[in-house]
Amino acid sequence: MNEPIFEANDLSRSFTVGSSPFRDLANHFLHDRQPTVLRAVDNVSITLAEGETLGVVGESGCGKSTLARLIAGILPVSSGERRFRGEAYESLLARKRDALKIQMVFQDPLSSLNPRLRVGEIVGEAAVLHGVVPRAKVKDYVVEILARVGLPADSVGRYPHQFSGGQRQRVGIARALAVKPQMLICDEAVAALDVSVQAQIINLLMDIKRDSGLAMIFISHDLGVIRHLCDRVAVMYLGRVVELAKTSELFASPTHPYTRMLLEGMPKISMQRRKFMPIQGEIPSPLNPPAGCHFHPRCPIATDHCREIRPELREIKPGHMHACLNIEAR
Amino acid sequence: MNIADFQDFARRFAESRSAVISLAVSVLFIVCAVFAPLLAPTDPYDLTQLQLSDALKPTGSKRMLPGEEVRANIRVDGGTASVQPASPTPTRLSIVASPCGPNCLAVGVEPPDAKLASLQVRNLPAGATVEGGRKHPIQPWWTLDNPDSNQARITSAGPLPAGLTLLAIAKSLEQETGFVFRLGTDNFGRDMLSAILYGIRISVYVGLVAAGAAMVLGTALGLLAAWRGGVADAVIMRAVDFMLGLPALLVGLAILAILGNGVSKVVLAVVIVQWSYYARTARSFAISELGKEYVEAARCLRLSPVRIMLRHVLPNCMPQIIVLFTLNIAAAISMESSLSFLGVGLPLTRPSLGMLIASGYEFIFSQKYWISIYPGIVLLVMIVAMNLLGDRLRDLNNPRLDR
């Protein structure tokens, strides 16, 4: 594999729930109960090669959206390091022009666009402010970017609410492209769209990737979309990566029990009514995850030491890693 | 907001008739405030125009010219009579005298149609009488009461002695003028209509300036709290809680008790009370906006925090803040009036609506209702109109109440 464009080592991010300066002060003196700590992202290490698309899949509360924001550099880490082309984020983010190389596309096509700004300003604002394009030429530039995402030139003067969901998502993509990024993070970018529109946006993202060689991190709960778009997939469960493999390999021979369960639960278009496996158990609250392997209460093959030992992500086959104590390479 | 959006907004606004009326009333009040000096028949701030005889006059009464007393010495010399005015101050009436026959002298007033209470001639020689007059029991003074002709005819048996000097004293009745006190007068004889118009001017000024200044200050602090979070947020919001915990009027009273009265001090008091509402509203809406993805997108585009707050977050909080502004204008007006009513707001010489209500308060049980009632109605209408306007704007802002 060639030099990675992005690298994360032992990335963690915790949130303190129900904390405020005064309450902290009171707790300090009164020895009140400790505020609850939510470990949204827990020691995650991933790399992304040039031109690669990495999928991150997981259910709600698994920390995939927090991971997206850590990688985008809009949320500080609690511990661990992030590197873009070998440079640590701390120095990269100080130089705004270079930090623009990492961009993000968001889930909600409506709330991700400022309702009070016209599309022309939404797309062109940052490009002008950071000197990507001179102010005098910004209008032509925006029209050109809009054309790339399949929007007509007269969109410039319109407001987000005048567009359909799919068109809004195109505006969101145009906004990211306008500052010439090298890495694009898509956080559930097609989750809120109808099937036919979803296909249009997925195709658009694939076109952009093919034309510009962007590296992409694609975050989704939808295994079908991930399978279609990504080269490699990381499966997350309660803040941790439990399996990481090439897409084809992961879908053909998943090794981690959670991944298997996820794939079994994935609805498929089939002619006959499915015999549903009654999968047992709820996703535990991320506020109070089980000790040891987070998955052990739902795992069919859990043993006693799963309750105590945290499994580390390890390579079981070349390029295929998982975090399970009980399953070895087959 | 483009033109089509504005038209749509206006159409939705107009669906509520009470809101349209409120808007019209509010505009009317602002016009009154701006053009008060042109609209008001008198200048209530000009103390020299006041006359105590006009005090506490009911609605529709006319301004009265008070009656006056004119004195003149009349020197009779043979067939002629010369008049020398003897009043200490200039008078509207003057006394004239002319012979009316060999043994006759007519004493009258100019103008002849003036209504007189009495006309008295003193120092008549023995034997001379005034026709239809009544003689003083002791003195040689003859008096005509309510004379119809405004003329005293002095007749005597023989010719009047040469060198005789008579003293004529004419007392006129009160006289109506054309000036009508449409809403009556207060206890200083001030025209209530003018006082109310100038009072509206003060109320609107205090309302707009105070609520506006509070909006700028409070919104800035609210945005700061939302953006910085942590200690700054905690300190600002505890200050807000503290301010909201105190009764507004009490705070205003305390501030004015320390600073003394005056328009700028009332404005300051209102700002100190009201900034907390804006801070709380701006913070809560800014926090909800900051949680939206477009703000994350702006961060990802590495825009500066100041730009994100002012260009992206603030415009999206503005509708709520403007609603609060409308409602707070009414609150500021009401607070100014309350403070003035309590006697700490504005000086006596610059009556606001609240003070007019207060000054009429002591007469209201002696049936002199107009001093309190008219400013009270105006204040009520103004505050209700502003509140209805604010409510309508708030409803239009709430998409759940609108289809």
Place this chain on the structure above:
Amino acid sequence: MSKAFFQVDDLNTWFFTRKGTIKSVRDISFDVSRGEVLGIVGESGSGKSVTGMSIMGQIDEPGRIVSGSISLNGEELTKLDFEEMRRYRGNRIAMVFQNPLMTLNPLMRVRDQMYEAIGAHEDVPRNAMHKRCIEALRAVGIPSPEERLNAYPHEMSGGMRQRVVIAIALLLGPDLIIADEPTTALDVTIQAQIIYQIRRQIDERGLGMIWITHDLSTLSELADRIMVMYAGAMMEIGTTEEIIGGARHPYTRKLLDSVPSRNVPGEKLKQIPGNMPSLMALGEGCPFASRCERVTEICREPVPATQLSDTHRIWCLHPFEN
């Protein structure tokens, strides 16, 4: 095919807004039999949710049912007044929404909400109520139902809440349950569990169910019959085999083809170009005409239904051959 107990005929539900008339539902006809799940699939704006709300009698101003008939066990529902409809709701027809918090009162314990639901329609002693609640919760696969009865909605996960809502829907033994995107907001593993439980209840109790969703994959695994809607109109209706395996309508085909798992990974997805037309500016003809590749001049005229088999009906003048 067993006899249908629930029928909708030529239903039209329109919204009369300031900006014009939105014809959200146009000439919809279908029926549901006992023990059957009818899936209604469509994209946003297809009118699938409005269809559900029309059946529930929950169309608010400025909308109303313009024409058509809805009948349950032979009784006409569109003629009922508000009070009669209220008795029908929950009792004979129950509805489950996408967001369980729309149904659950956050300030009431699960038990009280369930008691209230029973008490609104029947006079039952408390211990009998309790037994029924426990049974209903168990039926939807809620572990330790005694404990859950005392919980507040916020103390449960999204999946648990949705199960409670379904349990409440089952409480009064309705004939028909209408579920509007009930599992869309849930994670796949939870979704699979709930679908399993619902299917079992339908089969055991012989209920009818209308499952409204945009997700063809879920439907293909759950539904007995599928109805495809587009821009307020029916496109195709048939058994799951007929729709998934042998769709004849160009829209249904396109919709199936745009699902990623039916495409070769890494290749471009087959997509439907363009956007759904505005519901205010629809002509007489096929609403899909503007995006259809098989369109001809006659598609601008009203399209009659074509009966392809006992169960398979289609509204298209240029259907695919099988």
